[in-house]
Amino acid sequence: MREDMFGNQLSTQSEQTVGAINSFIESYIGFGTDFLPIFDASDSEPDCAIAAAYAALLGIFMETPEGREIARKYSVRAQEGMSKAKEREQLFISAILDLYDNKIGNLLQKLRQLVIEFPGDLFSAKLAQNSYFNIGDDKTLLWIADSVIDRHKGCAYAYGMRAFGREQSSMFDLAEEDGRRATEMQRKEPWAHHAVAHVMLTQGRHGEGIKWMQDLSNEWDDRNSFMFTHNWWHQALFYLEQEDFDTPLKLYDEKVWGVDKTYSLDQVNAISLLWRLEQLGVDVGDRWQDVSDHVADRRLVNDQPFFDMHYGYALARGGQTEALDRLMVGMEKMAHEAPDVTRKSWAEVALPATRGFIAIAEGKFDDAVRWLSKARPRFQEIGGSHAQRDLFELAWVTSLLEARKFEEVRPVLEARVNFRQNVPMDARLLARANGRT
Known part of the structure; x- marks a missing residue:
């Protein structure tokens, strides 16, 4: 029995399959690009249901009709091999099948179960965070990170995940602490960079934010297109x-x-x-x-x-x-x-x-x-x-x-200016409401 990079048992003896799974896991959590080997691994070992589930997920991520067909192929393979898989793998496979079938309630329930019963599975925790993020559930976003952090105290990615969960729950000082810790542990942790940028933007610390992101920007060049463009988007907001x-x-x-x-x-x-x-x-x-x-x-x-x-x-x-x-x-x-x-x-x-x-x-x-x-x-x-x-x-x-509904908009803008003082954009908008521009 082999293990993935976080010590979770895998139903395979193949070095190729283990390597492809680890590449897939790290690319997802770390916003890398080494996803495609999972297809060859599953094709080489079709009885490995967990590899097929990851391959199905990659097909879903493609967001195209062709990707859906790929996801269907590997979903069928994962389902057929489930009986030979370990308990954690079976639960994960079942969650991916729900995602493919757009059974979002079932997906969320199974991802919570994975977090509770298998906190060592950081991939499932990251997928859970993303899934709850998509429905605006900040409380669960943070709960997920809090639930797995003790099992991953040596992993920068876990602190990056908690940093973002804390920031979305307005725990700004703790979020920044986690984001900086993750970056010190592993400089190439763009999600942690991003979490600290959130804190600095929310607090109106634009000059600090620009320097923070600029100093780390050379770590984004080999990340996937979303992470690269999103962190530069954050940098643009500071200037804007x-x-x-x-x-x-x-x-x-x-x-x-x-x-x-x-x-x-x-x-x-x-x-x-x-x-x-x-x-x-x-x-x-x-x-x-x-x-x-x-x-x-x-x-x-x-x-x-x-x-x-x-x-x-x-x-x-x-x-x-x-x-x-x-x-x-x-x-x-x-x-x-x-x-x-x-x-x-x-x-x-x-x-x-x-x-x-x-x-x-x-x-x-x-x-x-x-x-x-x-x-x-x-x-x-x-x-x-x-x-x-x-x-x-x-x-x-x-x-x-x-x-020209100035009476209605003025209190909204006054609240923005009071929350984040000395932000020129907010001040200019309030001046418009007050008829000064």
Whole structure:
């Protein structure tokens, strides 16, 4: 019986399979790129159900019809081999089968069970964190990290996971402590870099944040496209909130957009940065056209409510009428047919919010305010981080300003300025509300 890199038993004797599984695990947790060997490993040892489950998961991650077919092939193989697998492996395989079948409630339940019964399985804990993050459950996000940290005290990735969980739960000092510790343990831990950047952005420590990220940025070049573009997105936000708009545009062109234009999270990073700049009055030129072209080309839409809210604005802003209609039809379907865990988020948050964002793109700010007033109190439910969802808050604020609803927007902006003092972006928005700009 062999073990993976965290000491979990594997139902294989193959060095190739163990190596491929470890590469897959570390690439996922550490945002690397060495995923593909898992396919060859499973094909070479089709009776190893856990390898097939990882291969199925990689197919799901591809977010394409071809990826779904790959996932189906390996899901069948994993299911057929389950009886020979160990208890932990069987539970994990069952969770992946639920993910493939979009049984999100079952997936979440089994991932919690894995965290409780097998805290040594850091991969499952990371997958659990990502899954609960997608439904905006910050409490469980932190619980997962707290539950496994004792088994992984020598692992930088575990501290990076807890750093982000603590930051999302507003435990800022402890989050920064964990993020810095993870980085000291292993400099190439981009998720920990990102967690500290969250803290510094939330606290308005822009100069420190710029230096922190710049000093570590040489560690991101060999990471996957999401982590590379997302950490540079964070760097761009520091400059943007200081009202240095030239630097974020430069970072957009050179670091944020263009690594993998087909990947959902790369698209979300690009849309988010471009839209923030535009909300603050920056002329972004013809950049929307390229982004919207690639969003329109997506063949698997309605990935997640959080994603689709970004897509809706980008498609509307880029004049992609046919693709936008297709997206909205799909969102309306999800509002009725999505799994129980996410159905209300689609129906009562994502759908009205996206209608509001389309209204913004069309310059209909009174309509935008009407739609966003329904969704705004529940933005947490659609997932994403506090920093990511602040895009939607800014859309609400700027819509109120454009609709000249100054009495309504003023208290919102005063609260922002009081929470994070000396942030030029917030001060400028409040000045607009007060009629000074």
